Amino acid sequence: MSIRVLVADDQSMVRAGFRMLLANESDIEVVADASNGLEAVARAARLRPTVVLMDIRMPELDGLQATQRIIAADRTARVLILTTFALDDYVYEALRAGASGFVLKDDPPEQLIAAIRTVAAGDALLSPAITRRVIEQFTRIPRSTPPPELEHLTQREIDVFRSVARGLSNLEIGRELFISEMTVKTHVTHILQKLNLRDRVQAVVLAYQTGLFDARPVAHQPEHPPT
Template identity: 75%
Template sequence: MSIRVLVADDQSMVRAGFRLLLAREPDIDVIAEARTGIEAVQQAARFNPTVVLMDIRMPDLDGLEATRRILAADAAARILILTTFDLDEYVYEALQAGASGFVLKDDPPEQLIAALRTVAAGDALLSPAVTKRVIRQFARLPRPAPPAAIDELTARELDIFRLIADGLSNAEISERLYIGDTTVKTHVTHILQKLGLRDRVQAVVLAYRTGIFESSA
């Protein structure tokens, strides 16, 4: 089953570049384009893409608000944000809005393709570099108490939750803890279920919004 992608970017050359790049992948199909945030919301509703590749800065409606509206209409939608390192406040707000991950505009093509596949598979993508910036943003905000459900996590689940918060992938967690990838996936699923979270990006948000691991850091 192909990954259906909606490319939302206000620059026609950028959209054309993404379409050309993704056309080489047999499992990825660019089904629609949008040049404004409003068009992105409309096209997402019309075509029901697997992943929306969303530029954060667009006319009429920015990518942040477009993300909110798409997810309000379809909570299962997957949004992969196109960003740059000088947009920390947008990264933070997009996390809060429910984005599934971020890719940098100057990332190598193979990283973008891998990111699309990761998000399409139902996982979330947050690189360690972006995670560090998110940590700094959350450190400046008032912090609520951690949810009571934290106490339901086992010691192993807490270990894995900490590594998720550090931005590690399942494969990296597997290597760090000397356990199988399937075991990691099972633990991650249990963590998200116990905490009532949508994906690992929301887990990162929770960890740094509440400062869960700071006392033991």
């Protein structure tokens, strides 16, 4: 099954460039484009693309508001934010709106294509630079109360959650905790399910919104003994 992409950007040359770039990928199909946020919301609702490439600054309705509306209408929607700067002022708001990742417009083509495949697979794309930005933003706001579902995490899941919040990849977490990458992926899946989160980005937001790993340790259930 091909990855269906909607490109939303107010510059026609940018939209054309993405179409040309992605036309060479056998597993990716650009199903439509949009020149503003309102068009993006309407076409996302009608076409149900796998991934929406969303520019932040657009007329009529900006990318942030468009992302909020798309996610509100379809919780499974995946939005990949297009930005000019790695530390865009809208990073924090876009994450809270439900964006699954960020790519720079001047990133190498292969990096953009990999990002689309990553997000389409249900993973999130959050670079260490973006993670640091999130941390900086959340240190300036009052902490909210951690959700009671945190009590359902095992100690190993807490360890993995802490590493996810630091922006580490599954491979890096596995090396740090001396477990396989597949085991890490399984733990991440369980964490997201238990906390009712869409993806890793929401996990990072929750961790720093609640001050989860800079306060008292979270109570947890013990790991099941090995069989």
